Amino acid sequence: MKIGIAQINPVIGDFVYNCNRLIRYSEKAKARNCDLIVFSELAIPGYPPRDLLEKAEFVQSNQKAMEYIVERIQGIGVICGFVEKNPADQGNPLFNAALLFEDGHILHKARKRLLPTYDVFDERRYFEPGKESRVFAYKGRKIGLTICEDAWNDQDIFQKRIYPIDPVALLVEDGADLIINLSASVYHVGKSDFRTHMLGSIARKHGIPLIYANQVGGNDSVLFDGCSMAFDSHGAKIAQAADFEEDMVAVDLDIPGAREIHPVSESQAASVLKALVTGTRDYVRKCGFSQTVVGLSGGIDSALTLVIAEMALGRENVSAVFMPSPYTSMDNYEDTADLCWRLDIGLTTIPIDGIFTEFASVLSPGFKTDVPGIAEQNIQARIRGTLLMAVSNMNGCLVLSTGNKSELAVGYCTLYGDMNGGLAVISDVPKTMVYDLARYVNAQKPVIPERILDKAPSAELKPDQTDQDDLPPYDILDAVLKASVEDLKSFEDIINMGFDPVLVKDILSRIDRNEYKRSQAAPGLKVTSKAFGYGRRYPLAKRLTELF
Numbered sequence: 384m385k386i387g388i389a390q391i392n393p394v395i396g397d398f399v400y401n402c403n404r405l406i407r408y409s410e411k412a413k414a415r416n417c418d419l420i421v422f423s424e425l426a427i428p429g430y431p432p433r434d435l436l437e438k439a440e441f442v443q444s445n446q447k448a449m450e451y452i453v454e455r456i457q458g459i460g461v462i463c464g465f466v467e468k469n470p471a472d473q474g475n476p477l478f479n480a481a482l483l484f485e486d487g488h489i490l491h492k493a494r495k496r497l498l499p500t501y502d503v504f505d506e507r508r509y510f511e512p513g514k515e516s517r518v519f520a521y522k523g524r525k526i527g528l529t530i531c532e533d534a535w536n537d538q539d540i541f542q543k544r545i546y547p548i549d550p551v552a553l554l555v556e557d558g559a560d561l562i563i564n565l566s567a568s569v570y571h572v573g574k575s576d577f578r579t580h581m582l583g584s585i586a587r588k589h590g591i592p593l594i595y596a597n598q599v600g601g602n603d604s605v606l607f608d609g610c611s612m613a614f615d616s617h618g619a620k621i622a623q624a625a626d627f628e629e630d631m632v633a634v635d636l637d638i639p640g641a642r643e644i645h646p647v648s649e650s651q652a653a654s655v656l657k658a659l660v661t662g663t664r665d666y667v668r669k670c671g672f673s674q675t676v677v678g679l680s681g682g683i684d685s686a687l688t689l690v691i692a693e694m695a696l697g698r699e700n701v702s703a704v705f706m707p708s709p710y711t712s713m714d715n716y717e718d719t720a721d722l723c724w725r726l727d728i729g730l731t732t733i734p735i736d737g738i739f740t741e742f743a744s745v746l747s748p749g750f751k752t753d754v755p756g757i758a759e760q761n762i763q764a765r766i767r768g769t770l771l772m773a774v775s776n777m778n779g780c781l782v783l784s785t786g787n788k789s790e791l792a793v794g795y796c797t798l799y800g801d802m803n804g805g806l807a808v809i810s811d812v813p814k815t816m817v818y819d820l821a822r823y824v825n826a827q828k829p830v831i832p833e834r835i836l837d838k839a840p841s842a843e844l845k846p847d848q849t850d851q852d853d854l855p856p857y858d859i860l861d862a863v864l865k866a867s868v869e870d871l872k873s874f875e876d877i878i879n880m881g882f883d884p885v886l887v888k889d890i891l892s893r894i895d896r897n898e899y900k901r902s903q904a905a906p907g908l909k910v911t912s913k914a915f916g917y918g919r920r921y922p923l924a925k926r927l928t929e930l931f
Contacts, residue, residue, distance in 0.1 A: 384418045384522050384523065384524055384635070384636050384637060385416060385417045385419075385633060385634070385636075385637075386417060386418065386419045386421060386594055386613070386633065386634055386636065387408070387411070387412030387415065387417040387419070387420040387421070387631055387633045388420075388421050388594060388595075388596045388611045388613060388622060388624060388631065388632050388633070388634070389408040389409075389421065389422050389596065389611075389630075389631040390423060390597055390598065390599045390609040390610075390611045390624050390629060390630055390631070391405070391408060391422065391423065391426060391598070391599065392598075392599050392600030392665065393425075393426060393427075393428075393429035393430070393598065393600070394429055394669055395429035395430070395431075395435065395602055396428065396432070396435060396441065396444075397429070398427065398428070398444050398448040401426065401427055401448070402427070402448050402452050402455075404629075405422060405426060405427070405452050405456070405461070405463060406452065406455060406456060408420065408422070408631055409459055409461055411631055412459055412631065412633065413458055413459045415633050417459060417633055418460060418522055419459065419460040419462065419521070419522070420460070420462070420631075421462045421565065421594055421596040422461070422462065422463035422464065422565065422596055423463075423464060423565055423566060423567055423596050423597055423598040423611075424464040424479070424481070424495075424565045424566050424567040424598065425464040425466065425479065426463040426464050426465075426565075426598070427445055427448050427449055427452070427463060427464065427465040427466075428448075428465065428466055430464075430567035430602070430607075431503075431504075431602065432466075433505075436466065436509040442466055442468065445465055445466045446465075446468070448465075449465045449482070452484075453482075453487060453488075453489060456484075457487070458486070459485070460483060460484070460485040460490075460521065460522070461483070461484055461485070462482070462528065462563060462565065463481065463565070464479070464530065464565050465481070465482065466478070466479070466480065467480035467492070467494065469511050471511075475507075475508075475509060475511040476511075477509055477510050477511065478494040478495070478510055478513060479494070479495040479498070479506060479530060480492055480493065480494045480495070480513075480530075481493050481528055481530055481565050483519070483521065483526075483528070490519065491519040491521075491526075493513065493517075493528040493529070494511075494512075494513025494514070494530075495510065495512070495513055495530035495531065495532065495533060496512050496513040496516065496533055496548065496550045497512070497532040497533050497535070497536060497545075497546045497548075497550065498532065499532045499545075501545075502569075502912075502913065502918040503569060503604070503605055503909070503916075503918035504569075506532075516529075516550045516553040516554045516557065517554075517557065518554055518557040518558050524561045524636075525559050525561070526559065526561050526562075526563055527550075527551065527554025527555065527559030527561070527562045527563070528554075529550050529554070529562060529563065529565070530564070530565050530566070531564065531565065531567060531568060533550040533551065533564070534550075534551055534562075534564045534566075534581075534582065534585065534595075535581070536549045536551075537549060537551065537552070537581070537584070537585055537588070539584070539588060540581050540584060540585075551585060551589070552589075555589045555591065559591065560591050560592075561591060561592050561593075561636070562585070562586070562589070562591060562592070562593045562594070563593075563594045563596075564582075564593065564594065564596070565596055566595060566596065566597040566598065567597070567598040567607060568597050568598075568608075569605045569606065569909070570605075570606040570607060570608040570658055570909075571909065571910060571911055571912045572651060572654070572655060572910060572912070573651075573912070574912075575608060575610055575626070575647075578610075579610075579612065579620070582595055582612060582614060583614050583618040583619070584618060585618075586614035586615065586616060586617075586618045587618025588618075590616050591616050592614060592616055592621075592636055593613065593614045594612075594613050594634075595611055595612045595613070595614075596611045597609050597610060597611045599626075599627060599629055599661075600627075600629075600661060601661050601663075601665035601666055601669075601908065602665070602669070603666070603906055604906050604907060604908060604909050604916050604917070604918075606627075606658045606661060606662045606908060606909060606910070608627055608654070608657075609624055609625060609627060609629075609630060610623070610626050611623075611624040611630070612624070613632070613634045620644070621634050621641065621642045621643075622642065622643050622644065623643075623644040623645055623647065624645055625646065625647060626647040626648055626657060627648075627660075627661045628661075630645060632644075632645060650823070651819075652819050652820055652822075652823035653823065655812070655910050656691070656820055656823060656824065658908070658910050659691050659808060659809065659812070659820075659908055659910065660691055660694045660695045661695075662808075662908035663691055663696070663783070663806065663808055663908070664695035664696060666806050666906075666908070667695070667696060667781055667806070670781070670805070672779075672780065672781040673696075673700055674700050674701075674702070674778060674779060674780035674781070675692050675696060675700060675701050675702070675780050675781045675782070675783050676701075676703070676704060676771060676774050676775060676778070676780045676781070676782055676783070677703050677782075678703075678705075678767055678771050678801075679703050679705045679719045679722070679723075679730070680705075680719075680785075681705075681711070681712070681714065681715025681716070681718045681719045681835065682715075682835065682840060682841070683817055683818065683831070683835050683836060683840065684785045684786065684790075684809060684814075684817060685785040686718075686831050686832075686835050687809060687817055687820055687824070688783055688784075688785040688808045688809055689701065689703055689722065689728065690824055691808055691809075692783055692808070693726050693728060698726060698728050701726075701728050702728065702729050702730075702780065703719075703728055703729065703730045704730075704731045704732075704733060704770065704771060704774060705719045705720075705730060705732045705733070706732075706733050706734070706735050706766070706770060707732070707734050707735070707736075708734075708735050708736065708739060708763050708844070709752070710755075710763075710844060710845055714834060714838065718832045718835050721832045722830070722831060725829075725830045725831075725832070726830055731774075735763060735766045735767065735770070739752070739762065739763060739766060740752075742762050742766070743759075746758075746762075750762075754845075755844060755845040759844075759845070760797075760844035761797045761800060761844075763800075763844050764797035764800030764801045765797060765799050765800040766800075767800060767801065768797070768799055768800040768801060768803035769803075771803055771804070772803055775805075781804075781805040781806065782803060782804040782805055783804055783805070783806055783807075783808050784801065784802060784803060784804030784806070784807045784810070784904075784905050785801065785808070786802060786807060786809070786810055786904075787809050787810065787812050787813065787814050787817050788809075788810060788812055788813045788814075788864070788911070788914075788915070789813050789814040789815075789854075789857055789861055789864060790814070791807075791897075791900075791901055791907075791915055792860075792864050792868065792893070792894050792897070792915070793854065793860070793893035793894060793897060794893055794896070794897030794900050795850070795853065796900065798900055798903060802900070802903070802904050802905065803905075804905045805905055806906060806908070807904055807905040807906065807907035807908075808907070808908060809907075810904065810905075810907030810908070810914075810915065811907050811909050811910050811911050811914040811915070811916075812910060813857075813861040813911075814840070814857040814861060815857055815858055815861045816861075818836065839851070840857075855886055855889075855890070859886070860890060862880075862882070863877055863882060863886075863887055863890045865911075866880065867890075867894065868894065868913050868915075868919070869911055869912050869913040871913075874887060874888065877891075895927060898921050898922075898923050902923055
């Protein structure tokens with residue numbers, strides 16, 4: 384049997400668009416003489432639809448779209464994901480389901496059995512778990528059809544399993560000689576390697592081939608890398624689709640040694656950059672925008688954000704605004720102009736000196752421009768934020784905010800100021816990774832002025848200011864941040880890693896008390912295992928105390 388594995392970039396709720404992608408790739412698979420084509424989880428409605436699943440008309444449109452493609456696609460077997468109504472009188476009203484159809488006939492349906500509720504996932508909110516794992520015969524094969532999480536509970540891979548059953552093992556017991564997994568597997572750094580190991584190990588353990596079809600693209604904060612794959616019965620990879628782009632590979636299970644391997648990112652920096660470019664492009668376009676604007680400071684964060692925007696949308700769809708204050712250095716004037724010249728992006732300069740002076744006169748005598756405190760510094764950030772939103776309103780463009788994860792974690796950012804925007808492009812990128820990405824960008828083409836990479840980071844909201852006046856060195860801050868937020872280590876665990884207790888307590892305290900700021904931030908693109916946003920659900924009103 385020759386199987387095409389297609390990874391498409393669906394738009395949630397655009398059933399016409401999604402059906403056309405299914406039809407197009409089915410035709411491509413037919414042209415390559417495939418017997419079967421496999422698409423991703425919930426390919427018809429797009430993943431994750433979230434509370435759209437509570438709307439009856441959304442579910443009904445999904446059903447009509449499913450019926451349309453069953454009739455429309457002829458001459459090839461098709462497996463794809465859709466939302467199925469639960470006919471029972473009890474339980475959640477829907478199933479996360481998949482079907483196999485061919486020439487107008489539905490041959491088999493499967494329902495997702497393991498429904499994740501961790502991190503960004505909330506499937507038990509909407510779906511009822513499937514009750515059986517049943518093999519079906521198709522073109523000489525006994526196929527076990529699974530959906531995403533169904534493959535993530537092997538007892539030899541996970542020391543502490545979340546679920547009591549392993550659908551893959553149950554299908555093998557039922558006689559499966561081929562496992563097919565439809566996925567919408569959310570990207571984060573390091574996941575691709577683990578996933579490849581896991582799927583290859585499952586194929587090798589059970590001694591049968593495994594097909595994996597993953598969604599690609601960005602939907603809101605979550606990103607999908609694609610990287611669809613196939614493994615032979617020995618666990619060797621025999622097919623690999625590209626990362627972060629629509630793609631199709633085909634594998635003939637009846638021809639020993641048949642392989643189709645497409646290239647993927649060669650490094651972590653390359654992968655994260657592709658993820659951010661994809662996420663920016665998809666968020667902007669799927670939200671109905673085409674133009675964006677970035678506020679430049681002369682620093683590395685805004686420079687990287689501008690580069691990502693240009694890569695995602697093209698220079699003609701990106702503009703830049705530079706808003707110098709009385710404390711802005713001449714270096715930043717020069718570096719901002721140089722950056723935009725290298726990228727061939729239009730730059731507008733709007734000095735905020737006069738506006739700042741006007742605020743000072745209104746707020747005097749308590750307002751002090753000679754020795755700026757928090758109020759004086761934040762006013763500058765809010766003036767800039769207001770100007771950027773005015774540009775957004777005038778030109779119909781989306782503001783891309785430029786704060787990184789390290790700043791967002793400890794509250795080194797201003798509400799209604801530099802946090803303004805429609806998308807926080809690098810809000811899940813720690814500062815040390817920002818430098819890695821910038822250097823990777825420049826290794827391909829030197830578009831970021833070297834002085835931007837070399838200068839000490841500064842908000843420039845008061846004379847001679849640097850970030851390290853208020854923050855620990857970024858390599859230390861990022862290590863503590865990862866340990867606490869991503870790895871969920873305790874205070875004692877982090878101290879035992881060799882960090883100063885006073886410093887750790889200060890960082891953890893800042894993370895805790897700035898939850899309210901992050902709850903008001905623009906949505907950001909998730910690239911680490913735990914991002915700030917709807918995958919990290921902490922209360923705002925709380926008082927965490929130690930028990931003695």
